[in-house]
Amino acid sequence: MPPPHFSTLDAMRPALLVWIITTTAATCFGQVYDTPEQAMEDPDFALQGEYVDTTRGLQVIAMGDGEFQVVTYTDGLPGAGWNGKDKKSIEVDDATLETLLRNFKRVNRQSPSLGAKPPSGSVVLFDGSQKSLNEHWKDGAKITDDGLLVQGCTSIDTFGDYTLHLEFRTPFAPGARGQGRGNSGLYHQGRYETQILDSFGLDGKMNETGGLYSIRAPDLNMCLPPLTWQTYDVDFTTARFDSNGKKTANARITVKLNGVVVHRDVELPKSTTAAPVKEGPENGPIYLQDHGNPVRYRNIWVRPRDLQAEARRPIVPAFERFHSAAGDGVNGGRLLLSELNCVACHAAPEQLASLVQPKKAPNLDKVGERVHPEWMMKYLADPHAVKPGTTMPDVLAEMSSLQRTEAAIALTHFLVGQDTIVSSGDSGDPIKGATLFHESGCVACHLARNDKKVNAATSIPLVGIEEKYSRASLEQFLKDPLAVRPSGRMPQLNLAEENVRHIAQYLTGDTTTIDFGDQRHLPEEPNMRFAAYYKGVSQMPKLDGMTPDKTGVSRGLDISVGQRNSDVILRFDGFLPIAKTGSYSFRLGSDDGSMLYIAGKRVIDNDGVHPHSFKEKTLKLKKGVHAIRVEYFESGGEESLTLDWAGPGVQPGRLDHAIVMDRESAVATQSATSVDSPTPTDQEPASSDDESDSYVYNEAIAQQGRQLFSQLGCAACHVRNDDGKPMSSSLTAPALVDCDASKGCLSAEPTSTPDYDLTSVQTDALAAALRAGQPAEPFTADARLVHTMKTLNCYACHERDGLGGSESDRNSVFVSTIPEMGDEGRLPPPLDGVGDKLREDWIHHVVSKGDKSRPYMKTYMPRFGEKNAGHLAKIFASLDQRTEAEITPIADTPKKRVTLGRQLVGSKGLACVSCHTYGEFKSSGIQAIALDTMTKRIREDWFHRYLPNPQQYRPGTRMPTGYPEGKSTVMNIYDGHQSKQLSAIWAFLEKGADGGVPEGIVGGMKELKPIDRPILYRNFIEGVSPRGIAVGYPEKANLCWDANQMSLALIWQDRFIDASKHWDGRGQGTQSPLGGGVTKWESVSPIAVLEDLETNWPTTSAKERGYRFLGYRLDKQGRPTFRYNAVVANVQDKLIPVAGDLGGTFDRQLIVTPIEGVDIAGTVYFRAAAGNVQPLPDGGFLVDDTVTIRIQSDGAKPIIRKRDGSSEVLIPIAGSTTITQEIIW
Template sequence: MSVMLSSTTAHDHWWSIAESMWARSIPRVTGNTLPPYRVSQCRYTVSNRLWNPGTTTRVFRVNRILIVVLLVLTACFARRGLAQSPSQPSLTDRLLAAGSDSLADQARERGDGVRGAILFSTQTLACTKCHAQAAEDLLGPDLNQAIAKLKDQEIVEAILQPSKVISKGFESVKILTLSGRVVTGRIVRRDDETILLRELSDANRLIEIPTDDIERLANDTVSAMPTKLADQLADRQQFLDLVKYLMDIAQAGAMPKVAGTINVATGTLEPRIYGKVLLDQFGCVNCHHNDTDETTRQRLMPAKQAPLLTSAASRIDPGYIRRFIADPHTIKPGTSMPNVMGHLSGDDRDAASTAITHYLVSLAGAPFHRDDVDAESATRGHELFHSVGCVACHSPRDEHGTESMPENSVALGDLSQKYSVAGLSTFLEHPHSVRPSGRMPDMKLTHWEAIDLANYLSVGVDSQLESSPMQADPSLIDHGRNWFAKLGCVECHVAKDAVQSNQHRQLATHSPALSQLDTERGCLSTGFGNWPRYELDDNQRDAIRVALAAADTALGDRDQIVLTMESFRCYRCHRRDDLGGVSDQRDPFFHTTNENLGPQGRIPPSLTGVGGKLRSKWMRDVLVGGRSIRPYVKTRMPQYGADNVAHLIELFAAVDPKPSVKITETPDPKEARKTGHELVGRSGLNCIACHTFQQKPAQTMPAVDLTEMAQRLHKEWFFQYMVSPQLLSPGTVMPSFWPGGKAIRKEVLDGDPNLQVGAIWEYLLEGRQARTPQGLQLEPIELLADQDRAVMLRRSYRDIGKRGIGVGYPGGLNLAYDAEQMRLAMIWKGKFADPGGVWRSQGHGTVRPLGTDLIAFSAGPDLDDARQPWIVDQGRPPHHRFTGYFLDDIGRPTWTYRYGEIEIEDYAIDGNDSDADQPLLKRSVTLNSQRPRDNLVFRVASGKRIRAIDEHSFLVGQSLRVRIDPQHQAQIVDAGSEKRLVVPLSLPTGRTTLEVEYRW
């Protein structure tokens, strides 16, 4: 029959029919009863594979054939565990069945608020992205206020059934724009002109939508909070711990409001300060200097100095130098270099630029040579450029090298035409030797990183540029030196033997002080004349005029900070007060080595109040010495040079007061240190679960080192932060162990927050000499097979990755299978595995095999083409597809995958060699081919050494004996640094079986 229905109606109509048929029919097909939630899982899996609605209406031809196909697919998925889906109800389902009253009672009696606080802050649950104490503009409500109104059982329901009751003001909305874009989120602010929305898909992002651009706005009855959040927890105890922490918060009072975002600024730079930044950027004071001018006298940072040119022609192509001098704004759009030859005729401009180039070549000492780009090095350079912080100021580039954000970026120009690879790498490694003013900072690149980055930035060099080194013409050197002075180049650039006398200058015959300038003439005009011409827009000209009008007004300390931070582009990474922070466009290029740390693990820290936070010595270590305590942040803290930024240390201290907090002095420091040691440990507040200690990373996340806290921080700031972390660091993953000023650990020091924090501070004062807290050295978790059933663990394994599947067999043998590359990855004896590295780090660690006699095999698929094998890398072979596994009656898996038109089943069981009285692993590989296929090879083992024992037996390494069934012949082949034991295969149509035994 044929039916015309709307896509949604038809979809639901036929699925309701199919579900009822499945519920009745599946027991007949599989021999097992399928519970309702499994029927829904089948529906979800099959519909996602078969259903792809693309239009509003669609013709459905539903007949018995379709129903049969769906039933067969469902039976298949039911038999194979829905491609690794669990066969038991989820944790959320089990908790709902237990009831909210019972769970609330259990949380009060058995829950641990400290463990719950840590769970609350992990990225597995990501609670802090939407909820924070005292935050007012996140997706979720202020917990102190919202939870305080709830009964304990209602807190349980809020987690398990978030859409049951949605807090007023925190409803989600769906907005359809005129362009067809659909945005879902929470309205943070709304007026007649715009709606400010906290986006559901990215809780860190605020977007502003003009009301005129909205076609439709509708309320969403589904909460922004995930419905199955509890499934991210390991067990019921973790749920009880989380609930207990929320109960503790509910008992606390409300806290002051703070902004919810950590990387979005709302302010704008004052025009007078922006104008002063531009005066510095374009080097105006180099010509218009005057010792009595307030703009010059009030500066705390030295004026920007142009690049040193003494050795420039050995790094930079002389042909590029000549073209750039003649027309800088065409050769490098966005440059701060003025056009000083606009008033010259074409012939004079060519003559002057050529002469100056010969003068600079004479100073270089070494000739310029081009070198070839190393493709592999350039690939590494691409990764560096887009991860260490270069794109905070410079535009990111696509795969073709095209800049994607040129309008908001510092111009680089065509570096492939400008530099040699060697010259550019030398500059990148030591930028201050050429640009001492620090506007191009030192990114702390190693020698090899600088080479990689230089190769990447040199990709695309025109081979036609290759030429013999330019020799300086003696007859032009003096002319060039004179032009260098006449055109005013000498005012900004330092070059050996340059003429300094003003009598040679054409451009600066009248260079009044900044305060005496006519702002409608000269450099600020739009006309051409006997003055430098800068690439300025109207906004920049207006800002400079405002700055010049205020030239006699001294800048205060706070404005000096803003001037310095804007001049050195600190605001591209750091937020301070209402200025700066990482933009939405550049946010994807800020990375971390540990996702558990949240945005703070990849976004440079806020500098709001930093003078009241950091000790001056530590700040100097960071700004001048390059010290770093956040190795998990891939973006590097640049070095600008002590002369350029050291003044910030005193300015921050002068402007930012220390928090005003009550500190109770510790009567007995020794006893306090002992208590602090206990609080930091696992049985106290478990700080060691997240923080590095003496450079040893924690299991959960490598947060800042505890042993450097007292060395870094002012005591007052530490006390304030510990009690109210969100107040000083909005969006932090640091939980509050004293919510509302009330201690979670009430049994310690009578629950006095001041005494507890003071005890921790006394302990931290010992720095690297502090005693190791309990919990840093963790005992392994042993996951073992039952006596009569295998155990499996799907997690990341060493040298396998996240698609590793470990199997522990009842007989004491174990293996790990790589479902990414379809291979047997390792085998070992004895105890199965320690999953602590995964369980304690919310899925980001690796499983550690226990036991003994571990044998690892090389990467790459076991089955491959003998003539054109896949070149092994970290990815998935393009012609292989893992299709899942199914279990036998004692839980031993059969791996299934496809290679082209061949279906493979790989099944291993543990056995016993009665002759040698030792266990063995029997492996049966069945290949089902749709047509004859030659030139295949199956790898059964690999190692440094392999030798034949007899026709079908082989010794791999020193202990592994491999036996191949008599129906197949194995070969030993060389593969670079290792040998491989392979079985050549020529498959007929149908099934072929290969049997292999492993003894060791």
């Protein structure tokens, strides 16, 4: 029966509407086909559908009588690559369409949730059987002969909060238009409609498929072609009403259409117009509207939801995204086996164990320095209430409330002990932290904390983080999360240290940071006793039993009392009066090592040889008198020792001002500041019961916690060392293959096993994985890859093989510093074919250590750790790598290939520099990924295939081809031969930053260009002494002559130098040559005196050998001749550039003139070359396979000699000599 408020007119309204529409449709809309077999009668049915090429997606809509509407989407189809903006529509006939489709491939997409099986506890409304029709649908519901539900029916069952799965199929009605084309509707509770319509290729309005009728349009039109089975997967939260029937909260809904979220947690402020059930507190039915069109339904099930229990479930993002709709239960269960670390207790068979890669629990050593003990007690007592979504099971679930509290306290005392949370250090900027949190990649996995709404179900919770951590302890954790959580589920983002601090400040809101200041004056009077030990050490030794070399009293921590500044150990002793029980922070700084002891217990360990550095500690101290000792050693170099403190009533400052020399003085001091002074005895560094609301360490309680840690099985998951040994669990559990899927942790009834608060979907998935057991065959590489990418949540950012990528509501959290780059500049790249594109060693580096090769992308590629992700490199390579490129060998010299490659990437070639940076230099346009690091990342084979056709490998990329239709746009290099040009570009890229800056790179540059005369540049040149003199010649040959070594240090070609580093600002640093062919030629002067030919060439500096630089002279063309005195002779060194096709070369002329009266015959030599020297047929020499030299002298012949594995070419100089050397490279 309809509800009481369901009037007779309401009941008649749908029937009247159906009659009107049916009558109209029959006369206006032509033939309607409700099965694919019938539709094949119309030739247009075979042409309609979806198509793709490398850059576009097409949706072809049949309009009847051979007419079609073609909708073109840039970059791919909706939900499969479309950029969401560029869309065009044209109308064509069948002949034109067939011509158009010749270059496109037909695709038949299916919803990923098609055929989803109902989880346990679900109500199966329709499974194709007459029985389900009779039991769950009101009179009048019909079923077709082939077992499909006909539109126009209402469920008997009513529902409140629920998850629904439904499959529907719209008819093929090419002659129909608008709302007459396959119209129906899914009404939730009979009140709120999600529209069903053949809206394939339309705009995606609120009255089309995916729309919330009269309320909201879908985020994306994901409607598939007519007569394709489609799915709705819906999470519905009913409206809330108070006891008086007043609505207190609107209904909310999340809708997936064909696996894509089109509404995320949308509020439903009203019921749909003409809905059969009015809003009210009662549950409502599922109503499938009859709009006069033959829409068919199948596989309909509803799982009632307990929202409070659901909120407590463990959140595993990849499970929620890919398996929560009850599809692929076995793999979903295996994912949960990993993420819930089931194998920590239940041994897995070998093959399954190799796949699972469990999420190990946090390491609990020193956990008291990371988390507040008060938070830990609450968390252990009820983990799913304190941190909803945690994967930590409740191991105290079967205890009474009192028992749970006592157990949680005991465990906390054992785990925290006397450690105190790190709380000092510099404050961060919460505003910067908020920006970094929302832009650096955190929100890919976590909920946004601003007004941005993202999917909570796929978000790892951060509930109560401000209660768990201090700012300093969270900062410490974020710097290296793998040290605590070793399985990589929380990777390291490689943020700068100050940025980590900002994020920690933002997340915790912690304002307890202590600024210790920098005051360093000593007390006026001696107040400590010291002992000095004259001994050199690199680690602090045990001083007990050692005899000091000197003793006495000191003014605080005065390290001068040791009367040495190296190889000395100092021990300072005194007493610290504490007037009020509370938490006190200490900071010990030293160069080199130091230790702080309070009441005989080591509090801070700052040991080792190191520059001045700080260690900090916060601990609770009872009011009373505490013995204090500081140990310090200095190995050598700088020496320093500081100790600061702060606490209740104590301003941050030097601790040694508060110390007194003996107990009596300490008691007197303490009494003067405390009315209720205790008996003057040493107190343990822990609090008393004065602060009853805070954690107070108790050894007896800690012993109970130690036993519970083993008995409850905590040690099965967590690493915890006790007395230097890892603890073990005393629990025993059956092997995974022996587990009963209906018992233990998966039991529907309460048990003594850990309670994960699993949903029925999660339980079913785990049960399916257990039933599947050990696979018969080893897991494929692809299965291993997908499983690992799910466990590490790679799919939150990256798409591969149609799986994953940023969720629609998270898409906008990925941002770029260069908006003009579009999605390529902000979204993490898809991983299709990544093992073909990237070198295996580079993939290993990126996943293991993280990377920032795309500086324009604000999201960081994190470091997952080699153990967790390093194996992905080989898997990607095995699945993707191809060797298909036709690489044409080039007979040119390496230098020529590099030079031509540099020209090709330059502005007068293929203009790669218009978008790509090079080293420190910016491009002339957008700042895309750097050229000089390409070959570290990219495989050559892929490079040769990609450049001619970028769209084939990355549809929608902004990267243009330089080879349209296979023809080069640059014909003056290798006659436009594509393969040879690509080989030349690769040769240039392989040189990295040493290939020479291509022409057209101008960002921030002050390039010096020799046009008519040489340019001399006297500044710091990289690789040359501070007295380098660089000369650039119009002939595109350049050099740097070293006036310290009297040598030709560097030669290079093409562009000269960028002066911006030295002409802007303070002019600090060294500058590299701009051009290519940079060659280090001479490291020492080429003129030397040798006793004989067995004497090694001198390596000492020219200055040490007595050489003197005499300056240089310029000829009429402005070319310098460098002059120097070589003790026994004066030398003139002039280099004359020779222009060439690719760059200049040098003719070098050296004139050696002996000092008057000095006979240099047989002792002075010119070293023309050193290295791998090969004689050439024409009498020249090839040096290091790069430089060709030819030498002419006044009659002397070159001598080749071997020295230390290399060769030297020497020319003897007997008297006044002119040597000509041709240098070609």
